[in-house]
Amino acid sequence: MKKNYTKIILDLMMAITFVLLMNPRVLNGLPFHEIAGLIIGVAILIHIGLNYRWVVNTTKKILDPKLPKKTRFSYLINILLLISMATVIITGILISRVVLPSFAVQEGHSIRGIHGFSADATLAFVGLHIAVNWQWVLGICKKAFKSKEGKLRKGVLVSVILSIAILAGGIQWFSSTASSNTVDFKQEQMQQSGQSSNVNTGNTTNTLQGPPNGDFREGKIHGKDGHGGSSNPFLVVLNYFVIWAAIIIPTYYLEKRILRNKRKSRDFKPQVS
Structure with missing residues (x-):
């Protein structure tokens, strides 16, 4: 049961972090966007590890006709x-400007387009993933936050809040550190570029290509590829959670209706004497 609690807390933190990534202007701008994106990658590996048995067992049975359709759909x-x-x-690594600038591809407009499209697709797939597992989520949450007597478990609630706070504080601290390092790095590059121009052409004009320092904090580097709207973290989370709700609620009730129809057809199926 503790493993299930860990899954819920991890998945909740991943969900909040992911929706914040949908707007590159949130919090510290691009530094937060790139650092949190790499953290999400590590969290996904942990998530797969926690569900390793289900992944292996389902993969072995994926061609078995007896495998429930819901399990097959969830696997897909x-x-x-x-x-x-x-x-x-x-694609995020290939257009990185803060964490891994050495991997950045020059004039990577098409890569930015793929990055934005795949992010939107991921948002939809996460919504479907939650919808398919919504019964399990509800069951675990009820057991986690309520005792057998029906009383609220304050300790579990406090642990979830602290976990989210620690995640947010840690990412913000790393983002601030990356931002200051980025400014120093850009200034050093500009000085070196100016010196190189003096030696080769006698022209002191800065030839460094790339966005100005302010763009790193505001996320302007994404241009049209970035998602618009408010950069307020609370409003961003609320906005994308509403989008997920619009996916989860219809899918959940559609599944219930399908199951109800199956039960009715099974109950009214004539028995062969």
């Missing part, structure tokens, strides 16, 4: 989610 969603998230991370 997970595969698509893994592919889309891997695409987001890889």
Whole structure:
């Protein structure tokens, strides 16, 4: 049961972090966007590790006709989610300007387009992933936050809040550190570029290509590829959680209706004497 609690807390933190990544202007701008993106990648590996048995067992039975359709559909969603998230991370590295600038591809407009499209696809797949597992989520949350007597478990609630606070504080601290290092790095590059221009052409004009320092903090480097809207973290989380709700609620009730129809057809099925 403790493993399930760990899954819920990890998944909640991943969900909050992911929706914050959908707007590159949130918090510290691009430094937060890139650092949190790499952290999400590590969290995904942990998530897969916690569900390792299900992944292995389902993979072995995926061609078995007796495998429930819901399990098969969930497996397909997970595969698509893994592919889309891997695409987001890889393309993010290829357009990095703060954490891994040495891997950045010059004039990577098409890569930014793929990055934005795969991020939107991941948002949809995450919504479907939650919807398919919503019954399990509700069951674990009820057991986690309520005792057998129906009383609220304050200790578990405090642990979840502290975990989210620690995650947010840690990412913000790393983002601030990366931002200051980026400014120093850019200034050093500008000085070196100016010196090189003096030696070769006698022209002191700065030839360094790339966005000005302020763009790193505001996320302007994404241009049209970045998602608009408010950069307030609370509003961003609320906005994308509403989008997920619009995916989860219809899917959940559609699944219930399908199951109810199956039960009715099974109950009214004539028995052969």
